[in-house]
Amino acid sequence: MLRHFACLLACLIIPGTAFAEDEETTIRLGGALAYLPEYAGSSESQLRILPYIGFDDLAGFELSGLALAYPLIDLGTGEGPGEWSLKAGPRAAFDFGRDSEDSPTLTGFEDIGASLLAGGFVRATYGPLGFRVDAGQDVIGGHDGFNADLSIGTFIPRGLLGERFALQPALTLSWADANHNQSIYGVTPLQAAASGLPAYDLDGGFHRASATLLGWYDLDERWQLNAIVSYREYLGDYRDSPILRAPDGATNDVLMILGISRSFTL
Numbered sequence: 001m002l003r004h005f006a007c008l009l010a011c012l013i014i015p016g017t018a019f020a021e022d023e024e025t026t027i028r029l030g031g032a033l034a035y036l037p038e039y040a041g042s043s044e045s046q047l048r049i050l051p052y053i054g055f056d057d058l059a060g061f062e063l064s065g066l067a068l069a070y071p072l073i074d075l076g077t078g079e080g081p082g083e084w085s086l087k088a089g090p091r092a093a094f095d096f097g098r099d100s101e102d103s104p105t106l107t108g109f110e111d112i113g114a115s116l117l118a119g120g121f122v123r124a125t126y127g128p129l130g131f132r133v134d135a136g137q138d139v140i141g142g143h144d145g146f147n148a149d150l151s152i153g154t155f156i157p158r159g160l161l162g163e164r165f166a167l168q169p170a171l172t173l174s175w176a177d178a179n180h181n182q183s184i185y186g187v188t189p190l191q192a193a194a195s196g197l198p199a200y201d202l203d204g205g206f207h208r209a210s211a212t213l214l215g216w217y218d219l220d221e222r223w224q225l226n227a228i229v230s231y232r233e234y235l236g237d238y239r240d241s242p243i244l245r246a247p248d249g250a251t252n253d254v255l256m257i258l259g260i261s262r263s264f265t266l
Contacts, residue, residue: 200241
């Protein structure tokens with residue numbers, strides 16, 4: 001369970017966090033039922049119950065899922081045709097690692113520890129379109145890599161599809177450097193000798209594309225149901241990784257989450 005899941009959980013609980021603007025200080029508490037792959041490139045999935053806490057504009061900070069951000073730049077309105085907005089600033093995000101016991105394919109592989117990605121974000125809107133970049137370098141020795149997610153999408157607000165329902169489709173390209181990609185998809189000679197997989201060396205590049213649909217349904221003024229479905233396809237040389245091509249590997253996967261949250265406005 002790696003970085004993309006943390007980003008999706010952040011978007012799930014906060015409506016339109018990737019592309020819409022929220023002017024109130026709000027704290028959200030809730031939980032989610034998640035169905036997700038055991039690790040990147042696994043055909044096996046697991047069901048998990050996860051807690052959630054997040055907030056908007058608390059002393060200027062935003063906590064979304066496992067990411068803490070501070071918008072140093074906040075320009076424009078982002079409302080209506082021809083309008084625009086821009087937010088940007090530092091961001092820190094926590095990544096889960098990978099346990100070699102998750103699969104016989106990973107026999108002889110070292111566990112990938114948790115990572116803390118120190119970097120920044122840019123979030124912009126123009127009319128109905130939203131653009132987002134989240135990037136960070138691992139600073140605690142998990143995969144030791146640099147990651148960047150580039151997203152484009154739109155936010156369909158309440159009222160267009162129903163008074164209580166909002167929807168956000170998005171497309172994302174994920175780029176990472178050689179340290180990250182070799183850790184996740186590569187096989188070193190030592191790992192090859194222990195696992196029986198062929199050695200596989202990788203450089204940096206775009207390693208995954210995702211199509212995501214997020215939805216929110218207001219049960220009342222405070223309680224909200226949240227749902228997400230994300231289809232993810234691995235790209236290029238990364239989809240030819242021996243880990244993904246193993247009997248329990250996969251070159252694509254689907255992640256689904258159903259959650260509930262309660263908001264508290266300050």
